[in-house]
Amino acid sequence: MRCSYCEIIPLTEIKSPMDYLAALEAFDRMESRGILEKVYENYSFREILTGMTGGKTKFFHQYRCRTCSTVYGMFVNTTIGGEIRINEKIFDPSEYEKKPEAPAEKEDKS
Numbered sequence: 001m002r003c004s005y006c007e008i009i010p011l012t013e014i015k016s017p018m019d020y021l022a023a024l025e026a027f028d029r030m031e032s033r034g035i036l037e038k039v040y041e042n043y044s045f046r047e048i049l050t051g052m053t054g055g056k057t058k059f060f061h062q063y064r065c066r067t068c069s070t071v072y073g074m075f076v077n078t079t080i081g082g083e084i085r086i087n088e089k090i091f092d093p094s095e096y097e098k099k100p101e102a103p104a105e106k107e108d109k110s
């Protein structure tokens, strides 16, 4: 359940780079006001604003509400768009890094 501090966050599609920057700025502002805590980002707001992202097109940011612990994830692929949604948990990159490139059924189950 969302609380009155974070329920103003729109769960919405991101249709343009301007939408993305506006959403990122809004999250950043809520973080600096102490409403949200940043829990994951693959690139920082500053890196994205200054274009220091090495030509990457996929960005992911997560913020957690300090009051109700709702985790908000914003995934954006700058070539096709993105969305803001509620995530069940905080992204852990190590869970992904451990996954082999090959299909999972090749894992040794012993």
Ligand SMILES: [Zn+2]
Binding pocket: 002, 003, 004, 005, 006, 007, 065, 066, 067, 068, 069, 070
């Ligand atoms: Zn909240």
